[in-house]
Amino acid sequence: MIQDIYPHQLKNEYHPEKKAHPDSPIFVFEGADVLIKNDEQLAIPRRGDFPDDAEAIFLFQVDDVDYYLLKMKPIIVPNGYRFVPVRQIRAVATEPKELIFATYTAWQLAHWYRDNYFCGTCGSRTVLSKTERALVCPECGRLIYPRIIPAVIVGVTNGDEIVLTRYADRPIAYNALVAGFMEIGETFEQTVEREVMEELGLKVKNLRYYKSQPWSIVDDILAGFYCEVDGDPTIHRDPHELKSAVWTRREDIVLQPDDYSLTNEMMREFKEGRQ
Numbered sequence: 001m002i003q004d005i006y007p008h009q010l011k012n013e014y015h016p017e018k019k020a021h022p023d024s025p026i027f028v029f030e031g032a033d034v035l036i037k038n039d040e041q042l043a044i045p046r047r048g049d050f051p052d053d054a055e056a057i058f059l060f061q062v063d064d065v066d067y068y069l070l071k072m073k074p075i076i077v078p079n080g081y082r083f084v085p086v087r088q089i090r091a092v093a094t095e096p097k098e099l100i101f102a103t104y105t106a107w108q109l110a111h112w113y114r115d116n117y118f119c120g121t122c123g124s125r126t127v128l129s130k131t132e133r134a135l136v137c138p139e140c141g142r143l144i145y146p147r148i149i150p151a152v153i154v155g156v157t158n159g160d161e162i163v164l165t166r167y168a169d170r171p172i173a174y175n176a177l178v179a180g181f182m183e184i185g186e187t188f189e190q191t192v193e194r195e196v197m198e199e200l201g202l203k204v205k206n207l208r209y210y211k212s213q214p215w216s217i218v219d220d221i222l223a224g225f226y227c228e229v230d231g232d233p234t235i236h237r238d239p240h241e242l243k244s245a246v247w248t249r250r251e252d253i254v255l256q257p258d259d260y261s262l263t264n265e266m267m268r269e270f271k272e273g274r275q
């Protein structure tokens, strides 16, 4: 999965006292695009590629290397670099994997900083906390932490079959599992039951937690569950959400082209008989 970068490690401890050096790697975002080098291998700019007076915020470490976020308007693009959509990073480059995960994580922090420039309670300009990764409103005292949105991925099974879906709003059609956001007042178990009922019209039983995955591109933490259909297995697909939803035998499962998603790992686990 995207976060599986062993032996590398993304360390999220916050060190506001750290200052970027000219050779520190720095993320630069504009809209939903990230600045990368014109290379097959993913590479990002260095602090020294930008003017000294542009602000650089410490983000995190990968192993012992500090990564920063450039705050600069307008952005002067250094020679040899270009903006690409963060969502396309996986297609542009497959290595180094730890930098792809770091890019997703940096993007989550970058748009959190951007979207909380003003306090949502009183409208004042927020400032960086000096002690923790938070934004503080100096007027009303509000503390704003990075937003993490829980969602579920669900493998609905019936013996040697699992329901594979294709989502109606995705341009690229890969097989997927049932997925959905948690709503207010729900437990994970209730989210699973509601999403499967809404999308497939099926009742489920025997829920088993599998693994979780940070999916920073949309601020998600995904929790994966397997469960079994309870009673009638006839699918009543929600046509607004799903283009297709089909009971599929283990051996007929076609996986996604890369192994970044929890969805793909869960399909593979089932295909290879470990679930």
Ligand SMILES: [Zn+2]
Binding pocket: 119, 120, 121, 122, 123, 124, 137, 138, 139, 140, 141, 142
């Ligand atoms: Zn405020």
